[in-house]
Amino acid sequence: MKQEITIIDIARKAGVSTATVSRVLNGTGKVRENTRRKVEAAVRELDYQPNIVAKNLSTARSNVIGVLVSDVRNPFYANIFVECEMYANEKGFSLLLYNFLDSESLERRCYDMLLAQRVCAIVHIGGSVDRMDNNAEFVKKIEEVSRRVPVVTSAQVNGTQSRCVQVNNERCMRKLMEYLLGLGHKRIALAGGRENVRSTWEKRKCYQEMLKRQGIEYGNYYIAESGAYNEQGGYLAMREILKKDPLPTAVIAVSDLVAVGVVHAIKEKGLEIGKDISVASFDNTYIAEIMEPELTSVGNDYCLLGRRIIDMVLGMMDGKECQDWDELPVLIEERESCK
Amino acid sequence: MKQEITIIDIARKAGVSTATVSRVLNGTGKVRENTRRKVEAAVRELDYQPNIVAKNLSTARSNVIGVLVSDVRNPFYANIFVECEMYANEKGFSLLLYNFLDSESLERRCYDMLLAQRVCAIVHIGGSVDRMDNNAEFVKKIEEVSRRVPVVTSAQVNGTQSRCVQVNNERCMRKLMEYLLGLGHKRIALAGGRENVRSTWEKRKCYQEMLKRQGIEYGNYYIAESGAYNEQGGYLAMREILKKDPLPTAVIAVSDLVAVGVVHAIKEKGLEIGKDISVASFDNTYIAEIMEPELTSVGNDYCLLGRRIIDMVLGMMDGKECQDWDELPVLIEERESCK
């Protein structure tokens, strides 16, 4: 390609030293107004683009944050990513995204790629961090990595330097249950997820506590797991629930995607959503809006979540003592699927 | 944080020079088997991670490809991104993702960020490149950028060094029309999109040609634009179409997301999808699968598309003369929404 314009060209053109150019460019140190103008003129004339790579090497910093999610095709992760990105860009950082697609080995390799890339921090959402039984190898990896660079996750990984910004599943579930109980529902089912996934486990725990407090006692009768967190999983889980007698009057799906399958199963049986059975779910992504009927869903303020994550990253980079965070507001969007 | 381990530490430990370590690490030049082993041992013992940033600076290359899309929350873009990512990672490259969210100014700023980041190439899907009336300023930007670094887009941008890997909208539309005509439909509507968007324009053109060739002559009677490429846009467009008399027996939506709104409008009117009116759409994302009824949709082999894009990028980086590409296979998934 073409010869790159460097700080040296600017210095020459402006008749100053490279140090001065650097000062002007970064606004560090004192520079006489006149000199500054000369430099700025040269920058404009030569259409100079600073080389961030060289800058990063020189300062032993980086302005690239690595982001690890299981799959951006899932709107939940896409929401988080986009919000993080907008805020990070605003702060002068860029995001290097990796999808590990449910592969634990890929997940670990991603860490190596990010380290080699010398990212200034790592954000890791979902996957292994959300597993109850954090496997030892994974924790060891995070432990090592988090000593070298700030790591922010979506759930606590004990015994490491990482910090988390957590979606409060318990409060989400409470909100959902209060809503459904308030509507008069007595038999509420819980569909989807796996118990070894922390978020699912938390939802389930809260669900059971809420029922107990209401004096409702059918234990796990209306709980159905699903292997996968997708439509198929929701469909199969709901089929199990539809075998129960009496049928529940409402069902909570652990995510919007799972709810899609739940809805299919219900309609297939000839029952009407919102009339025979109410359906509510987690995440409040656009999936909930495009379903028919539209789904009541409880989710996060993704914009705020993104900001919290990036603020945490920035704080840790500055060496601040950061506390785990799980005080995000919970939003419930009441739609037609619940009566 | 902690002191980084560098190539110097390895050299010292192995009792060789840094040059030799570099040779071993990169497999360049000849190194005696014995020396190689010593170096490799040192690398392992010190758990050395090469600093790609330094390497890139030194070689004046980069292994980061910048990717610009309008919004990864749209499953169409997410599909492309993930496939590009997997293939690029395989080839030793990472992707820096930016969403410009329909903002032309942000789109241009993204280019500057990517250039500053010294990405080795830029992939730009949608947005301005897909506009018929490429505004001059934008073309100038691409023209400048494409002289410095390979740029691969989703549509031709004339007068620049950029190359494109194009989804062949015409063939997609033809496939869809052949399918619907084969089913016996005579009045086929086209919903959504804007005419100044190239992909939409191409779809429309092919649609009209196909009708003409069939001797069907109702001009643009059954075409309805939608401002936005989302559910709302589809809904409004379909409302227009539902005012026509006689009603069409089938309607093609310009994307799955638009189809969601189309379906809503039809159901709202009390008509049945696949019986009163058939619905088909473009993209074949998972949205088409989760709709009820499931949508017939024509789309790409995203895996192949991703590979083509990255292969093109790699080719251009090697200085090869690359030709624009639009020979991707077109896949139609026939589902319940068409009868």
Added chain:
DNA sequence: GTGAAAGCGCTAACAA
């Protein structure tokens, strides 16, 4: 086959 040393573009002491 291996090492010494120059350099990639930038920053940051330290001097002047």
Added chain:
DNA sequence: TTGTTAGCGCTTTCAC
């Protein structure tokens, strides 16, 4: 206020 210079970690001639 400005310039000189020594790195940052790595690659790559050019000698040996």
